[in-house]
Amino acid sequence: MTGLIICEKPNVAKKIAEALGKPKKKSHNSVPYYELERNGEDIIVASAVGHLYTLQEKEKTKFGDYPVYDIEWVPASTLDDKKYIQKYIDTLKKVSKEASKFYVATDFDIEGELIGYHALSHACGQKNAHRLRFSSLTKKEIIKSFENPNQIDFGLVDAGDSRHKIDWYFGINVSRALMQAVSSAKRWKTLSTGRVQGPALAFLVDKEIEIKNFIPTPYWVLEAVLDNNLKALHELEKFTDEKRAKEAYEKVKNEKEALVTEIKKTLKSIPPNVPFDLGALQREAHNVFRFSPKKTQEVAQKLYEKGYCSYPRTSSQKLPDDKAYMDEVLKNLSKNKEYSKYIELILSEGRKPVDGKKDDPAHPAIHAVDVPKENLPDDELKLYELIARRTIALYLDDAKREYSKISLEINGEPFKLNGSRTIEEGWHELYYFTKFDEIELPTLKKKDLLRINEIAFEEKETKPPKRYTMASIIKELEKRTLGTKATRADILEKLTKRGYVIDDGSLTVTELGIGVTETLRKFCPEIVEETLTRDLENKLELIQDKKIKKETVIKETKDKLTKILGEFKLKEKEVGNELVEKLDSTNRSMQVIGKCKCGGDMIIIRTKGKKRFVGCSNYPECEITFPIPQKGRIKVINEVCKTCENPIIGLDSIKICVNPDCKTRISEEDRKEMEKAALEEKSCPKCGGKLSIKKGPYGVFRGCENYPKCKYTEKLNGESNEKEVIGKCPKCGNDLLKRKGRFGDFIGCSNYPKCRYTEKIEKKKEGDLEDKIEVTKEKVKAKETLKSEKNLDKTLDNPKPKRTKTASKKKKEELKN
Known part of the structure; x- marks a missing residue:
């Protein structure tokens, strides 16, 4: 008797084969499989490569035809980019002829059950098999699952089959409807939406509109700056009444001392973070x-x-x-x-x-x-x-944290200092990725007087709500029960690929994303409402639990979608005109960074080789171009350089003028240093290569010719860009570096975040940091025994690109269209 184990991926097949015995590797058409013997039984272990079968129309219809429901499962090798899959199907067909007993060992979830069943039924011609279920590929768990198999869960298979078909109906038909609408307006654009994609984009759009419509309101903040740069905030934190704020300021503005009225300290136990889902x-x-x-x-x-x-x-x-x-x-x-x-x-x-x-x-x-x-x-x-x-x-002690509140009084007005520190690291010593604020307060007692160096009084405005990030959107999708744990990442990927959303640290919805959502809301609102997709998710769970038949749910979906799309088709041209308007607006906003001096638009142009630069829309009449960094996230911020009047762009977290010769990019001091530097040759102290002068978005510098193998850089005056090493960390032995933080300069371990040792830089007098650094160097000199970590600043070197007339003419025609 020979048993065949069907796995989901080739490397999983190898793991399972090695756990069950001493396998011999064989292959068919370059596809590996394994043969072994266990307890007198011959076993073959072979694999799929994910989904071997995909849904397609039975008969190809014209582009503008929708809705379409006549679909079937076919080998995924029918797709151009999936030709290789046929080899895996052929291998399973071959080895199945030798088997009389079958096992499915694909991932234990809806998709895994469907992948395994399709491989079993379509490739091997079998209707049932033993089912191996495991959650890790440890030898012990694989053996346990093999010795205690159960049966295929046909509730999972039916739920998977229904999900794929329903998602196909929504995705293909609604996407075709959108593209046909654009086509009716004599334009072409690949657009898509889906059963989950539509509602997900809709609540992103709602957030974007909320931000755009946000009206800021003023408030006032009153702070007392004390010794050691401690900032005591007024107890009210934010004054919403200007009169009350000014009264408080007038009372304290000339005061020189703050009285400590109360000290509260609270010790809290912070348990470990729960396990990851x-x-x-x-x-x-x-x-x-x-x-x-x-x-x-x-x-x-x-x-x-x-x-x-x-x-x-x-x-x-x-x-x-x-x-x-x-x-x-x-x-x-x-x-x-x-x-x-x-x-x-x-x-x-x-x-x-x-x-x-x-x-x-x-x-x-x-x-x-x-x-x-x-x-x-x-x-x-x-x-x-x-x-x-x-x-x-998860097994370690709670972290112990002390939270302090020092209440102060300044001429009758209440102020407060808040601090926090870790008393016992507990689990945080090992899992250091969770960030704790460490705000040390001086040791004080009631009735102490603190010197006031400054009273800061500032008017501010409330800020609009924050956009979702890739992290927070996942949580929101879970909360709204949109999509599944396996599909949410793909939904977000599609939204960015289609140009509906830009991920620039937070998720910004484009005009096209807003336009598609508003158009669907206007002409077929059910597509973007969460109710429909949530109702379907509930019914899919009922199919999984065998409480409802899949045929019933599929028929209901067809009937509902046919009605929605019928109404959409009646207003196809009107929909198309609205979408084209939003499409053009999006293209302009994503490319135009400002005005050229000739009156044209300065636009970001990408060449066929995926290089990018800034050029004028009036080319070839205007040949102005500027190089821009090839790496980093560029953001259109609609600002103009006050020095040279060229556009400013956002590059990651900084703003730079696009003109590399602008004085904001190269200072007069740098120019003089460049002239001097050009007369002398220097070698890299790290690898011996030649140091050449380079211009980057962050200024002018010398960099090693062997970049990226050697990343050494230095300023033109010869000062290294490597962070200053003060000595060795008394806690872990790694380098102590001079660093900058939100509260100013400090000394910290280079092994952060694994080691969080820090020291304050106490100033002897205003502006004097060197004394403290020298003291620190002396303190740690005796402990300098371990290797130094190398800390280099990465800087980009971007030569000015060449621009061909033909490519630019094509770009100009695209812009006009």
Whole structure:
């Protein structure tokens, strides 16, 4: 008897084969599969590559025809970019002929069940099989699932089949309707929406409109600046009554001392963060590493397939209940020396982990299961560290934090100083990604007098609500039950790809995104309302639980969509004109950064080679061009340089004039230094290469010719751009560096965030920092024993691009259209 195990991915097949025995690797048409023997049974382990089958129309219809419902599952190899899939289908067909017993070992969720069933039924010709279910690719769990299999869950299969069909009906038909409308206005643009995409974009649009319509209101802030740059805020914090604010200011403006009236200290225990579900992991990875939700999901899947983490597409916040399993996991993780001391304590005391509230019947929370046995790519290593440290921290002590409030009185007006500090690190020592504010206050007692250096009185305005970020949007989608844990990242990706949303640190909706939503709201509002998609999600769950038939839900969907699209078609041309207007507005706003001196528009132009530069829309009559950095996020901010009257653009977190010769980019001092520097040759102190003069968005500098292998840079006067090393950290032995923070200069460890050691730079007198630095150097000189970390500032060097007449003419024609 021969058994065939069908897996979802080739590397998972390899893992399963190695766990069950000593496999022999074989291949068919370059597709690997494995043969082994276990307990007298011959076993073949083969794999799919995700979905082997896709939905297509049975008969191709014309572009303008909609709605279309006559679809079927066909091999995904029929798609141009999926030709390779046919080899996997052929391999499964071949090995299935040798098998008399079948196992499905794809991921345990809706998509996995559907992938496995399609491979089993279409490629292998079978209607049922044993089902292996596991949440991590550890040897113990694979063997356990193989020895205790159950059956395919046809409720999951039907729910998956229905979801794909319903999403196809919405996505294809409504997208066709939008593009046909644009076509009726004699234009072409790829537009799309979908069952979840439409409502998701709609609430982003609502936020954008709320921001645009926001009317700021004034308020006043009163602060007393004390010694050591301590800032005491008036107890009211924000004055909304101007008269009351001015009265308070008049009372305190000439006062020189503040009286301490009360000191309150509160000790709080901060428990460890609960285990990761997929949404929480996506949010944390975005906050810490700026990973997109899509990237986090992909990297987490790789870690799972390599056997280092558990299955990522879960909504659970609870670790497995099996203590023996978790003890084995912890022992595996203790192979990492950084983790071992914590794990020894956990195991010796039999500690239990912290759990969250959410549960998932399919999978536990995301947790690390083993240490990497090879050097992981940087992104995988970052995410692994995040997951592994979170897993272990769940067992550790609460962090202890002290929160202080010092009440002050200045001529009868109440002020306050707020401080916070960590007393005991607890879990935070290991999981240092969570940020704590450390605001040290001086040791004071009641009736102490503090010297006032300045009274600051400022009028401010309320700010509009914040836009969603890639982290907060995931949480909002979860809250509104839009999409699934597996699909939310793809929805966001589509919104940015279609030009509906720009991710520039926060999610800004374009005029096109607003236009598509407003048009749909006007002509077929059901498409963008959350009610319809939430109702369908509920019905899909009922299909999954076998409480309703999939045929009933699919028929209801067809009937509803036919009615909606019928009404849309009656106003197709009107819809098209509105969409074209929004499309043109979006294109202009994304390209035009300001006015050229000839009267034309200065626009961002991208060449075929994906290079970018700024040029005039009146080319070839006007040949003005400016180079711009090829890396970094550019934002149109509609500002003009006061020095040279050329446009200013946003580059990541800074603003720069597009004119590289502008005095704001190159100072007079830099010009003189450039002339001197041109006369002398210098070698790189790190690698011996030649140092050349370079101009970047952040100024002029010398950089090594061997960039990017060597990233050494220095100022034209010879001063290195490397951060100043003060000495060695008394806590961990790494370099102490002079740093800048929101409260001014300070001394901090180069091993941040792993080591959070800092020292204040106490000024002897105003502006004198060097004395404290020299003292610090002497204090730590005896401890200088470990290697220095290299800290280099990255600077871009962007030569002026060449511009061809032909390419520019094409661009000009596009703009006119």
